[in-house]
Amino acid sequence: MEWISQPWPWYVGGPLIAGVLVALMYFGKRFGISSNLETMCSIAGAGRWVDYFRVDWKQNVWNLVFVLGTLIGGYISHVYLTPDTAVAISESTKESLIQYGIANPGADYLPLEIFSWDNLMTLQGMIMLLGGGILVGFGTRYAGGCTSGHAITGLSNLELPSLVAVIGFFIGGLLMTHLILPHLLTL
Structure with a gap:
């Protein structure tokens, strides 16, 4: 089970991404996360005030499911598949970040001084x-x-x-x- 908590090599991740793209192209869909904001604003009724949001949001519900899957996958990956939150960064980058007030650069995925x-x-x-x-x-x-x-x-x-x-x-x-x-x- 140790292999699942390590980053997957390019020759696994790359073909998986390519497979998703081929499936999307086959079904006439385009991948992109930002279009979901447009869909969510349209669902919330923003089209009453802004013409840009006057779209048939029902055509993009599939993309909201994709984003939900992304959030669930991110949660599972973070909670169950991430053995360590430390990030390997170069010594010169660590020195630069320390000069800017980041106490332990690389110790956590996101520096607490910012996030x-x-x-x-x-x-x-x-x-x-x-x-x-x-x-x-x-x-x-x-x-x-x-x-x-x-x-x-x-x-x-x-x-x-x-x-x-x-x-x-x-x-x-x-x-x-x-x-x-x-x-x-x-x-």
């Missing part, structure tokens, strides 16, 4: 939560999909807009990591 209920109500926490939410929401809408939709489905379909979006996601991640995050961590 904790106590930090949520601080200026730093509010900027990260609200600013990040606005940027992700705007970026997802502007790019016509999220990272999973573009990087997994779009690139698999050889779509040029998805390639452009994925390149933009990586550039944005690098800018955030090297130019913005250091300032936010020192607030």
Whole structure:
């Protein structure tokens, strides 16, 4: 049973992802998590105020089931299949994070100095939560999909807009990591 608590190798995970994508393409569906927000807002009645949400949400119920499965799978993986929450990161990354006030970088999956209920109500926490939410929401809408939709489905379909979006996601991640995050961590 030890094999199940270890990360699966690429030659297992890759074909499983490819199998899901082939099945989705066969049934005429597209994979993406951000479209679920649109579906949930449509179910909640946002279409009464915003035209964007005036869609037939019943066509996307399958995707909500997919997200539910993702949440259940994540819970099972975290609670039953994760032997350790420590993350192997390089020494130079640890040194950089210590300079920014992260006490034990790599000791936990998420550093408590950033991801904790106590930090949520601080200026730093509010900027990260609200600013990040606005940027992700705007970026997802502007790019016509999220990272999973573009990087997994779009690139698999050889779509040029998805390639452009994925390149933009990586550039944005690098800018955030090297130019913005250091300032936010020192607030």
